[in-house]
Amino acid sequence: MGLCGYGTFVISTLFWGEVEDKELLTAVYYDSVKGVAVEVSYWVVGMFMFRRRFEMAFVLVLISFMGLALGLFLMFHLWIAARGMTTNEFYKWRQVSKWHKFEKRRFEKAKLDGTLKVVRGEGEGGDTNNTTTTTEGTKGGGMVPLTDGDVGCTGPVTATTTKNTNEDEQMSRIADPGPYPKNIYNLGILENYKEILFPRSLRKDAIDRWARNSATQRTKGMDATTRKQTKDLDVSVPSSTSLLSEGRGKAKGV
Numbered sequence: 001m002g003l004c005g006y007g008t009f010v011i012s013t014l015f016w017g018e019v020e021d022k023e024l025l026t027a028v029y030y031d032s033v034k035g036v037a038v039e040v041s042y043w044v045v046g047m048f049m050f051r052r053r054f055e056m057a058f059v060l061v062l063i064s065f066m067g068l069a070l071g072l073f074l075m076f077h078l079w080i081a082a083r084g085m086t087t088n089e090f091y092k093w094r095q096v097s098k099w100h101k102f103e104k105r106r107f108e109k110a111k112l113d114g115t116l117k118v119v120r121g122e123g124e125g126g127d128t129n130n131t132t133t134t135t136e137g138t139k140g141g142g143m144v145p146l147t148d149g150d151v152g153c154t155g156p157v158t159a160t161t162t163k164n165t166n167e168d169e170q171m172s173r174i175a176d177p178g179p180y181p182k183n184i185y186n187l188g189i190l191e192n193y194k195e196i197l198f199p200r201s202l203r204k205d206a207i208d209r210w211a212r213n214s215a216t217q218r219t220k221g222m223d224a225t226t227r228k229q230t231k232d233l234d235v236s237v238p239s240s241t242s243l244l245s246e247g248r249g250k251a252k253g254v
Contacts, residue, residue: 001074004067011060015049024048081196084186096181103177110174 029038050057
């Protein structure tokens with residue numbers, strides 16, 4: 001982006017210098033088709049310079065648009081970095097936002113229509129007072145309240161198969177999505193930029209912790225090697241009892 005900006009500035013300066021040196025803003029221009037004089041304007045002078053210096057004008061237009069695109073790209077990434085997100089996470093959070101707004105509208109509409117009913121069931125820790133507000137018979141293409149589990153790139157990943165799931169029942173269920181989820185990685189603008197410029201893995205406390213863990217692992221490895229060598233030595237060196245028994249056997253044989 002810096003090179004595009006620098007190139008735009010240089011070529012624009014060269015063009016403006018030629019316009020001033022040749023006094024093109026006060027010159028008289030004629031239409032090549034009609035042969036009549038044309039009123040001078042910046043657009044007319046620009047078209048004249050574009051035809052006269054086509055190569056430089058083409059490069060000027062190209063790097064100008066490239067610089068603009070790169071500038072917008074940089075601003076976008078600075079914005080998502082300030083919110084503690086990567087590009088991939090930005091699009092995932094956008095899908096979450098769309099889902100939350102859609103489900104919230106469905107829930108509010110069902111509440112106004114009076115089609116909601118409360119389903120009581122056993123919650124966490126045997127809590128029988130756990131309630132879920134749902135509605136039946138209203139197909140709207142919403143999402144179903146999910147249990148705790150892993151979330152993959154394409155959505156929640158459950159341990160059980162969904163082949164036997166009644167799709168019509170899931171499509172007709174409406175539940176309050178609750179408050180909008182919070183991004184736990186958004187620590188504030190300054191902390192988010194600090195995470196990028198000074199990653200935690202390169203900070204002094206992380207390096208010290210890595211050094212302690214490495215020293216512990218080396219110590220454990222040395223202890224295991226010493227125990228193995230001691231065990232091998234015990235197996236290879238016969239004991240005094242076995243030597244005495246062997247000597248007695250030889251003496252009886254004599």
